[in-house]
Amino acid sequence: MTVYAAPGTEGALATFRPRYDHWIGGEYVPPANGQYFENPSPVNGRTFTEVARGDADDIDAALDAAHGAAPAWGRTSVTERAIILNKIADRMEEHLEELAVAETWENGKPVRETLNADMPLAIDHFRYFAGAIRAQEGSISEIDGDTIAYHFHEPLGVVGQIIPWNFPILMAVWKLAPALAAGNAVVLKPAEQTPTSILYLMELIADLLPPGVVNVVNGFGAEAGKPLASSPRIRKIAFTGETTTGRLIMQYASQNIIPVTLELGGKSPNLFFSDVAAAHDEFYDKALEGFTMFALNQGEVCTCPSRALIQSDIYRDFLADAVARTEAVKQGNPLDTDTMIGAQASNDQLEKILSYFDIGKAEGAKVLTGGHRAELEGDLAGGYYVTPTIFEGKNEMRIFQEEIFGPVVAVTEFADFDDAIKIANDTLYGLGAGVWTRSGADAYRAGRAIEAGRVWTNNYHAYPAAAAFGGYKGSGVGRENHKMMLDHYQQTKNLLVSYAPGKQGFF
């Protein structure tokens, strides 16, 4: 067990500046309007730094820097870009613990996750795209003996990226790595709940990237996000968030005729078939952990397995074991490596979760465990903590249909395979799903029948690079985490070349 010192106290691995400006052109630049906003840590609810409150002028300055850097960056060889991405990964690895502590302080998530998931995945993501861009090839079509179509990949130029607060560094890297590998310059807006950890990273890798290739402007969505998303000076916008803002960003993009990629969340079903309980063995234990994955990252994951569907004949016993497993989740200081669940990222997030406890109970769902705010003591007293919660109810209830984004799972039973698929697909979303069974055939058929972009089969919440991630239905457009994402950040240039000496014959 290790308890890391909190930033700002003696012995802390991560040290934040008292104030953060924008990161534009490879250096800190104060906001044009001179305004800053406070950034509290969810761990204790207290402000630990203040952050530039950007607006359209700062976005313009960042776009100027990006446009200045994009042509030269786009002309670098893929070898050079891959070397830089690998160097970034190496630098992050050297500072892994420090970044993990910074991220935990920023977001409230337990340090065991930032140490073992967020940071290693982010590091590997740079390495994956360093390799992918080296291996990428154009194509040639031989139209006829004298006519050849050559296809080249070209960068889009300057792109905009709007990052969510649930994995501030990892989600930024998911978008940055492919964009940079493909040769684009970026203007990135972090979430206003988590504005500093990405700046912490930028500072750490400042000497590795040419100035202006990555620019970070903080601020509120209405003031900084909108001028970025609606700017005619970006060639693409990528967004992770919710549906109304996703639609709004598409509307802005339509005015500028630029592509969008959107990741808009879900209400992921986690299916447990009867044979899971055929033996109380290692696999059964793994399945119970799979159920409890709804509490990972405090449930603040777009793919949170927030609907558990359990086959009727094992329903009572499996659920009893699942409740016991959930009650064993250790809540406490996020900087303690033994802590399994930390703080919700913000006060309004906490309030929203509590409002869903009300509507869940009003609709007649039964609370099997949790269902309330967790009041922690001492230094953590002001933090935003929720006890992991299991509701039992029916799929048409709102707690089964809406993304609560907290450590809350809604459980119901199904009779047979067809019933399971029907309930699983009765949702507006289709981002993630889980299937647990000892039958390879059932696993395959269920995985293909569920309308979701990612079906974890006998595992959950793994996010390795090279496994495509993205949504069906209302969950968005595009895929991340895979080399196909390079396409989202590239233009196709076709040279159609005639080697024939004779004329075409029209004139």
Add this chain to the structure above:
Amino acid sequence: MGAPPARVALTDDAAELLVRLRAKHGELMFHQSGGCCDGSSPMCYPDGDFITGDADIHLGDLSVVAGEDPFTVPVWMSRNQFEYWRHTHLTIDVVPGRGAGFSVEAPEGVRFLIRSRLFTDEEWELLR
């Protein structure tokens, strides 16, 4: 038969905030969001900034009485989302908080929040 009950309402705190936001941004609208991060939250925009269409339902207009200058704020929701929400009455409240998409109240350090209750049997009869 009486008139169907309103589907949406506003707390006093939220009404006060709307008065201030309108002074700054002009006429306003709400669109109820779904999905992740700041999803399931009511998003407040300058009226017309978010383009509504056949994919949306107009849930009602919130009346804000502010001295000599009463005004209304329309509330919208995606039609497919409404299918799962139709049996609940929605009250827009406000809590201290940080950010939510492009919603205009976020810079004030507060966040609109939906509080829900089930319609009573009598109300539901009138709505059907």
